[in-house]
Amino acid sequence: MLEIIYQDEHYVAINKPHGLLVHRSSIAKDATEFALQLVRDQISQSVFPVHRLDRKTGGVLLFALNEQIHKGTQQLFAQNLIKKDYLAVVRGYTEDAVEIDYPLRKENGSLQEAFTSFTTLARAELAIPFGRYQTSRYSLLKVSPKTGRMHQIRKHLSHIYHPIIGDRPHGCNKQNKFFKERWQMNTMLLHAQSLTFVHPENNRELVIKASLQSEFIRMLDFMGMNDDE
Numbered sequence: 001m002l003e004i005i006y007q008d009e010h011y012v013a014i015n016k017p018h019g020l021l022v023h024r025s026s027i028a029k030d031a032t033e034f035a036l037q038l039v040r041d042q043i044s045q046s047v048f049p050v051h052r053l054d055r056k057t058g059g060v061l062l063f064a065l066n067e068q069i070h071k072g073t074q075q076l077f078a079q080n081l082i083k084k085d086y087l088a089v090v091r092g093y094t095e096d097a098v099e100i101d102y103p104l105r106k107e108n109g110s111l112q113e114a115f116t117s118f119t120t121l122a123r124a125e126l127a128i129p130f131g132r133y134q135t136s137r138y139s140l141l142k143v144s145p146k147t148g149r150m151h152q153i154r155k156h157l158s159h160i161y162h163p164i165i166g167d168r169p170h171g172c173n174k175q176n177k178f179f180k181e182r183w184q185m186n187t188m189l190l191h192a193q194s195l196t197f198v199h200p201e202n203n204r205e206l207v208i209k210a211s212l213q214s215e216f217i218r219m220l221d222f223m224g225m226n227d228d229e
Helices: 035-042 067-078 152-159 173-183 213-224
Strands: 004-007 011-016 058-065 083-091 097-101 113-126 136-145 190-198 205-209
Touching: 004 035, 004 205, 011 035, 035 058, 058 067, 058 136, 058 205, 083 152, 083 213, 113 152, 136 205, 136 213
Parallel strands: 058 190
Antiparallel strands: 004 011, 011 058, 083 136, 083 190, 097 113, 113 136, 190 205
């Protein structure tokens, strides 16, 4: 059973597990389970995904329960009227607060403006040599994408040389191998923490939050970077 974190007559939201696809995709033919079908079967009702999460990203995934709400909420996302907050563990020590204004290229080659900001919640230095360094450094970030480009957070953090741990192909292959071999970690440390928007039916602010999942918590505990938000 998937964890339902919000439900009313217009929406249902789940805490999507890392590794679960939102829906069928030609680039992931190995998958046999999909969030859309699982939620539909769990609540015995048709559902309409209003946004996407990468397969390896966990956290808040929102579905509309009818086509009218589906279209309206997609427009809210397109107009950047839905606030999205993520948690990410990245390589290295980051600055306290950063704004990234860097256009991203679409599959057809054209550029789209893209803007991401983040604040650093915690830093960790492990007494574990890595490469030419005597220790290993990491940061826990709260990330807020202002636009919604494909893999935007992953690409932007890679662009400033602080890739997300476990990210492929935008991350650091050496770090990913390090985490897999030393700690048997196979996920990506990116979590969709919350969505905040004005509910289109009652005009009240709606905040939907998803708690961290076990693998993310395990790594934060090990690094001593527990997030209490």
